Amino acid sequence: MAFKIVVLDHSFTDLGIERGILEPLGAEVLEYHCADPAEAAELAADADAVLVTNCSTLTRATIFRLQKCKIIVKHGIGVDIVDVAAAAERGIMVANLPDYCLREVSEHALALLFAAARKLPAADRVVRAAREHDIIGLRPIKPFYESTIGIVGFGRIGWITAGNLAALAGRIVFSDPFVGGDETINGRVCEKTDFAELCRVSDFIVIHAPYTGENYHMFDARAFAAMERAPYIVNVGRGQLIDNAALEAALESGLVSGAALDVVEGAPPFSPDDPMLRNDKIIFTPHCAWYSEASYKRIQADAANEVKRVLEGGEPRNWYNKGLMVGDGTPTLHL
Numbered sequence: 001m002a003f004k005i006v007v008l009d010h011s012f013t014d015l016g017i018e019r020g021i022l023e024p025l026g027a028e029v030l031e032y033h034c035a036d037p038a039e040a041a042e043l044a045a046d047a048d049a050v051l052v053t054n055c056s057t058l059t060r061a062t063i064f065r066l067q068k069c070k071i072i073v074k075h076g077i078g079v080d081i082v083d084v085a086a087a088a089e090r091g092i093m094v095a096n097l098p099d100y101c102l103r104e105v106s107e108h109a110l111a112l113l114f115a116a117a118r119k120l121p122a123a124d125r126v127v128r129a130a131r132e133h134d135i136i137g138l139r140p141i142k143p144f145y146e147s148t149i150g151i152v153g154f155g156r157i158g159w160i161t162a163g164n165l166a167a168l169a170g171r172i173v174f175s176d177p178f179v180g181g182d183e184t185i186n187g188r189v190c191e192k193t194d195f196a197e198l199c200r201v202s203d204f205i206v207i208h209a210p211y212t213g214e215n216y217h218m219f220d221a222r223a224f225a226a227m228e229r230a231p232y233i234v235n236v237g238r239g240q241l242i243d244n245a246a247l248e249a250a251l252e253s254g255l256v257s258g259a260a261l262d263v264v265e266g267a268p269p270f271s272p273d274d275p276m277l278r279n280d281k282i283i284f285t286p287h288c289a290w291y292s293e294a295s296y297k298r299i300q301a302d303a304a305n306e307v308k309r310v311l312e313g314g315e316p317r318n319w320y321n322k323g324l325m326v327g328d329g330t331p332t333l334h335l
Contacts, residue, residue, distance in 0.1 A: 002026030003311055004068075006047040008034045009055045010075060012300060018051075021304035025311055041065040049307040051075060052082065060086040071095060071310040073303045076290070078238060079320055080211045088324035095306040095316035099156065100298045101290040106160040108289035109206050109236045112260035113149075115283055116232040117142060117204065119258075122280065142203050144168040148229070150202030152195070152218075153209030153237060154179050161206060162190050173198055176209075199226045204234070211238035219243060224250035230257045236289040239265035244276060251281045258282070262289045 005027050007015060019029045027048075034040050040057035044050045048068055052058055053075040063072075063086040071093045074082055077100075084094045115121065119138045126134045149169045151158045154176035162172055166186035174183075175195045183190045195218065198205070209215060219233070219242040233256060235242060244265055250256040260283040264276070268286075276282055290299075306316040315322075 003028070003048040004046060005029045005049045005051070005307060006044040007031045007051045008040050008044065008053075008057050010051070010053045012296070015300070017297060017300040018304040021301065021308055022311075025308060027307075027311065037062045044069065048311065049073065051303055051307070054081070056081040058082045058087075063087050063090055063092065066090065066092065071307060071316060073097075073306045073316075074320075075299055075303050077101075078210050080213075080238065080240075084321040085324060088321045091325065093310060093316055093319055093325070094321040095318050096320050097299055097302045097306075098318055100302050101292070101295040102157050102160055104292045104295050105157050105208070105236050105289045106164060108262060108285070109157075109161055109208070109234055110164055112234045112236070112262065112283060112285065113204060113206060113232075116234065116258050116260045117144065121283055125280075142232075144170065144204075146170050147203035148173060148201050150174065150198040150205045150231070151190075152176075152198065152205060152207045152241075154183070154190075154192075155208070158206075158208040159183070159185060161208065162188075173201065195223070196226055199223050199231075200228050202227070202231045203229050204232050207233070207235040207237040207241055209237045209241060211240045216240055217243040217246075219247065221246040221249065224255045227255050230254055232257050233259045234261075235259070236262045239263040239267065248275060248279065251279060256281075261285075263287055 003026060005022055015029055015031050022029055032043055034043060034057055035055040037057045037059045041062045045065055046068055049071050050069055051073045058072060060083045063083055069092050072082055072087055074096045077096055077098050079094060079096050082094055087094045119141060123138055126137055147169060148171040149165055151162055151174040154174040158174060163185045165172060166188040172188060172190040173193045174190055175193055175198045179192060182192050224246055247259060258281045262285045270277055309316055
């Protein structure tokens with residue numbers, strides 16, 4: 001085989017799509033379920049390309065042991081599990097897939113938003129337990145048309161979410177350091193504000209921001225204390241953005257009315273006795289916001305095609321660390 005492609009970990013049924021794209025180039029595609037950086041360094045030492053999905057195996061130490069690697073591709077949007085600076089030092093391109101599931105993530109955010117706002121899990125429990133209508137037990141319910149919805153992260157996914165909410169929300173505000181001012185979407189003005197003000201005025205908060213390291217635990221005790229309207233919080237961004245202990249305390253005190261989380265810091269796995277699992281004010285989904293049958297196939301094809309472009313002598317379409325390799329600046333992830 002002319003090329004060796006190593007998939008260090010994945011969550012797909014098989015790698016038939018990748019093989020169909022890469023084997024005609026003379027590439028051998030090897031698949032593993034590796035979660036250990038030292039093992040990853042051994043498996044990928046002589047690989048021409050490395051793909052990774054969930055596990056933080058591509059540390060600086062691992063990357064500096066890659067002898068032939070031309071490109072690392074992250075199956076997904078966020079690249080926080082890859083040391084992109086180390087890859088740049090080694091002359092290895094890093095690519096991500098920033099547009100394979102934009103509508104899926106936005107739709108999932110809306111589903112969680114509706115479930116939290118209309119208290120659907122609680123309503124389901126009432127019917128199953130009491131076998132009767134108990135509307136009083138669900139109070140209060142905030143209608144969207146009288147509410148301010150805050151969106152944290154106003155890139156492509158945040159834009160789609162705002163467009164979907166344009167006909168529903170009383171007011172839409174957003175915070176994003178990469179957007180210069182107010183934006184008009186579907187005839188609605190979405191107001192740019194700072195993060196502290198968004199926390200203060202929002203009835204519902206949707207998190208679409210990526211994790212950058214600098215925004216670790218941006219939702220901490222201080223942020224929750226500033227929330228004057230006891231909002232519901234939906235997180236389809238990254239778990240590291242929320243301090244779990246601070247969220248639990250805010251739910252207990254009433255500073256936050258409820259949360260709907262597709263991502264949670266440190267999970268999976270959950271400890272069986274984790275108090276978050278016993279909290280009826282939290283709705284969980286298993287990091288599935290990205291998923292549909294279409295996106296499931298597209299993520300594999302897009303990743304393989306990034307590798308193909310490089311093996312054929314070109315550049316990846318979504319070259320994440322290009323600024324570190326060929327110019328000044330720091331790579332940024334704006335969704």
